[in-house]
Amino acid sequence: MKTLLSERELSEGVDRLSRAIADRWDSRPMTIVGVLTGCIVFLADLIRRLDVPLRVYLVQASSYRNGTTRGELTIDVDLGPEVQGRDVLLIDDIFDTGHTLVRVLAELKKYRPASIHSAVLLYKEGRQEVDFEPEFIAFRIPNRFVVGYGLDYRDEYRNLPYLAVLEPEDLNPRAGAGDGADG
């Protein structure tokens, strides 16, 4: 595995992102909605840098994956009163094809938030299949499969404090094992 973003680079990127968000946010209360599971580390670091009143909710969006290939997407959103009339910031780990974020946004909009913006840690260049861009992006990265800082390969590696590129020899075909819903 090769390090793509060090712990320090990640920290500086989240600093920059939190300042960009704060600059555009005034002091309105913020309703953060994080997309599980990949957002957890980014979310934990980001919210501690935001100095506005905020609430945090989590939704589960899972594509049934076989390793690095995208599969059917299921979303579990049940946040009516939490979202209605509020200023929402949707948080995800990575914007890849974009389908996950667009689907979750559409679900949240049904609850009629006052406003809704989105922030991602990573934006994978050249992969997008949707007509939408997140307002806040910490890093643009090349089209490689990455793990660490919350991101997984078959539910592993989320605990790495840095972001690493998974090399072909790290892709280990565990027949029948671990092919599950992840995010």
Ligand code: IMP
């Ligand atoms: P999208 O719907 O294609 O934008 O995919 C978004 C989701 O796929 C992310 O929230 C991640 O859970 C997962 N994903 C996409 N690319 C990667 C990657 O390089 N490493 C780990 N997970 C990824």
Ligand code: MG
């Ligand atoms: Mg995810």
